[in-house]
Amino acid sequence: MKIKLKRIYETFSPTDGYRVLVDRLWPRGISKENAHIEEWNKELAPSNELRKWFHHDPKLWKVFSEKYETELKEKGSGKEFLDRNKKQNLITLVYAAKDELHCHPLILKKYLENLILNDKIS
Template identity: 65%
Template sequence: MSVIVLKRIYETPSPDDGCRILVDRLWPRGLSKENADLDEWDKDIAPSTELRLWFHHDPALWQEFSEKYMKELHESNLGHGFLKRHKNQEKITLLYAAKDEAHCHAIIVKKYLESIK
């Protein structure tokens, strides 16, 4: 079973990151694909465009966003395929670009993936 951790994509890549997967729908500003050092970019597991635009990183909407996003993830059922593709990874680092690390969708992705393992 893989250990899942979170990291901002702007932090320096490390060999300790394991499998590095970007979970944002949009490419991070100011970062070249070469410097991202990604193993995968999974846009589909990111929040829908509608949900992302509604939330707009407003901490006051965090609780409602979390519930709506978790519902989206369960309804899409993408997590089982994600875990199956990465079943041989010891460590998965979910990468995200958001500045607000306490109100970031990657927290919900991690929680979701750990709940369906």
């Protein structure tokens, strides 16, 4: 299984594979028809409290990354997501953040890839 990232505002492509919106809030200006997503998984997104605390402040990136990874481990939603989608060849994590260097899907992708690599999915 391969995982890639893509902003929801980029052009949809059939080669994106299984598209999953991983934001807690629906992206502005995008209709559900134009989103071309198979799943909206809010459980993979940071909690509302963590999202509001971070507020996309690059100065908080390191601490945010650690807190978000801890949330992912505690919730177990990453393993559940991978177990449910283990037959997918390609999963594209779709998100709305403008700052592509300081956004939670970067952390999520790495976390999911580590689960796959360490065979923690059944």
